[in-house]
Amino acid sequence: MSSNASSSKPGKLVLDQARLDAAKQSLDQGAVTPDLGRWREDIVQLLNDALATELVCVLRYKRHHFTATGLESPAIAEEFLVHATEEQAHADKIAQRIVQLGGEPDLNPDSLTRRSHADYDEALDLHAMIRANLVAERVAIEAYTQMIELIGGKDPTTRRLIEQILEQEQEHADELSDWMTKAK
Template identity: 75%
Template sequence: MTTAVDQKDKPHQRLVLDQTAINEAASQSLDDGAVTPGYGPWRDDIVELLNGALATELVCVLRYKRHYFTANGVASPAIADEFLVHANEESAHADKIAERIVQLGGEPDFNPKTLQERSHAGYDESTELQAMVRANLVAERIAIETYRQMIALIGDKDPTTRRMLEEILTDEEEHADELKDWLGH
């Protein structure tokens, strides 16, 4: 077993930047903007993953908006207000994702004809309040698992995208907790 004393006696490897590699990466393919060669072969895969997430967020906006406008019942005003808050937050997520796709040199796919088939979560036309809450909770749980898998896949291949997805994941987990609290009300 290595002790703290043993570690102190060992020389450590210095963390030093490779300035030559930095200069080469900075001067190649200037038309790529922020996308340097360090992104490697994963950029297209990441853009594809992000377009799937974009479709999911857009479908979630539509589902939450429908539920906001059609919710009825004794508890509906408070729950409907929460649906609207979630719709707006999902819209902000979609904007962040689309912006990142563009930064990576891709094109965000807003095509309404294929939106549903590209989305990980479904649309819902429930008319009963608890069914709406349940459908939204299921969709949030799908988003949570999708983002967790994306974060694991991307790892250190694209730290900027990973951080953005981690922030979105935090919001999705909060949404799921809020919806869970509304079940049974």
């Protein structure tokens, strides 16, 4: 319960009626209630940077999928494609949330790499590809962890979305870490 919630006696949770009444106003804002509205622009900016990161990751994984060579490469290349598909799903969910918040997803290709937290990589060595993807996943994990802390209770829906994406990014990092030891 928010710190704005009132309580008539210690230990009792009671909804804040003023906030409920405020939610009845500005219906043109859709799901953006007044309390969330204060943080909307900041959250949309965080999400647009995360969107850029996901799209750069899609492109990096796709490049690695198509250019991976060597004895271990067929299986790992297929996993790169799986990761690319999952990163694209993350990007789609983030873009949908930006629109729900009344923002516009920034898909401008000219600024993707500049806004991305992770780097694009053109490595041709399979071990270097795995390493670059692991670094990117670790950066994404850190970025999403910080976003969760920043958003906190300000926007529970966005926080839950980011938590779900974070869980999958952690799975990717674990897989890549395993591949690094196998590819040596």
